[in-house]
Amino acid sequence: MLVSGYYGAGNLGDEALLAGLVTGLTARGIEPVVLSVDPRSTRKLHGVAAVDRYSGLVPALVKADALVSGGGGLLQDVTSGRSLSYYLATLRLAKAMRKRVVVYGQSLGPFTPSGLARTRRALAGVPLALRDQQSVGLAASMGYGSVLVADPALVMPLPPGVTPADLPADRRDGPVVLAPRGGQDALNGALAALAGALQAEGVPLAAVAFQPRQDEQAVAELIRAAPSVVARQATTPAETLAAMAGARYVVSVRLHGCILAARLGIGFAGLSYDPKVKGFLSQAAAPAFTAPVDGRALLSLVRTAPPAAAHAVDHLTRLADEGLDWLAATLGSAA
Structure with a gap:
């Protein structure tokens, strides 16, 4: 399974999200491969396979059964139109290669009108698990149902010495x-x-x-x-x-x-x-x-x-854990 997000770029929030996601997936019998800005650092930090998010994308998709887009605030074009173009292109490529595609642990928006239209087209037929109610509402306005989950950083492992x-x-x-x-x-x-x-x-x-x-x-x-x-x-x-x-x-x-x-x-x-x-x-x-x-x-x-x-907080933690169960089930793996 291939995971796409803003990983390996030195953002500790995104790395915390990935730590929770990797821990949850491996506990459910799924071994992820991560698209990363810096694959070497991702491999070292998270103990998972990682490839370059550009040069490694197509070869990794060829080998993968599925693409998970997320988590994070990837699908928006207020801070960067180029970033949205990358994530939508990744979704479209995976769909064209007939891979299972899931959007997981993401927020949606804010969008420009053009970004909203492009995102709506790219999300057609894609299972959505979103991390806040506003994003669930935005998906509904696009005509898409979704599942409410919570950020997997809420279930990341505690560090040594902290219990x-x-x-x-x-x-x-x-x-x-x-x-x-x-x-x-x-x-x-x-x-x-x-x-x-x-x-x-x-x-x-x-x-x-x-x-x-x-x-x-x-x-x-x-x-x-x-x-x-x-x-x-x-x-x-x-x-x-x-x-x-x-x-x-x-x-x-x-x-x-x-x-x-x-x-x-x-x-x-x-x-x-x-x-x-x-x-x-x-x-x-x-x-x-x-x-x-x-x-x-x-x-x-x-x-x-x-x-x-x-x-x-307890409710959000349960949502994060249940969201990982949902992701494993959606990917066709026994949770």
Whole structure:
């Protein structure tokens, strides 16, 4: 089975998603082959077969029984029309080669009118498993049914040294962990203002860059605003979980900053720049802020550091696990 996504590009959120997907598939007797920007790093990090997402695509499809497109926010053309063209071309090629095709763990949109029309054509006859209600609704508006699942990062393995016993829902002595996103100046500015206010109150602070090449400058700006911020280095999903474990609260512009906080049972709030972030926060019953951020409300929230909504997170975790069962069954493998 061939898996297509934004893998091997140094985005720790996408790598966390893949870690959950690989673990779930192998536990169900399915051995994936991953299309990757950097196949060598993907093989080393996840212990799976991987090929170049361009030069290896056709040979891998020839050998594969099926293509799984996902997960992630692949099917949208607001940030990149070229990216959408790649993923749709991959879908069309697999269909032309009479391979089974499944879209799994994805969000849909936002689209330009042209992107929406192209995506609707490419998805004809394809089973869809989508990770938020808004995407399910968009698929319905295209005339397609879908299954609601959750991001497989919610079931990724915990790293060595981190066990459920180490994950209290309310950790008052830990730092507030901040996760900015490069290019989101207004939301990153709100994070910086929050960091400055919390530093003045003596609250310990840490920051994590989920895509180092894109986010390191934003982390540096947080440190300039609040020099007590500790930049926690992470280069793998396991290291990212370890960097976040023990936090009293997480405030993230990155979607997977929120998702991994949920995985750890830590309370979190999101600063939403995209419908996929807002969709997850709604499902997780977690606070959501959009620009312009109400700084006083955000500071008040973080001072109280409410725990994660356990009922909502438990439901999402079940959806992630059931989604992997659905994927295995759809691919024709015994779950």
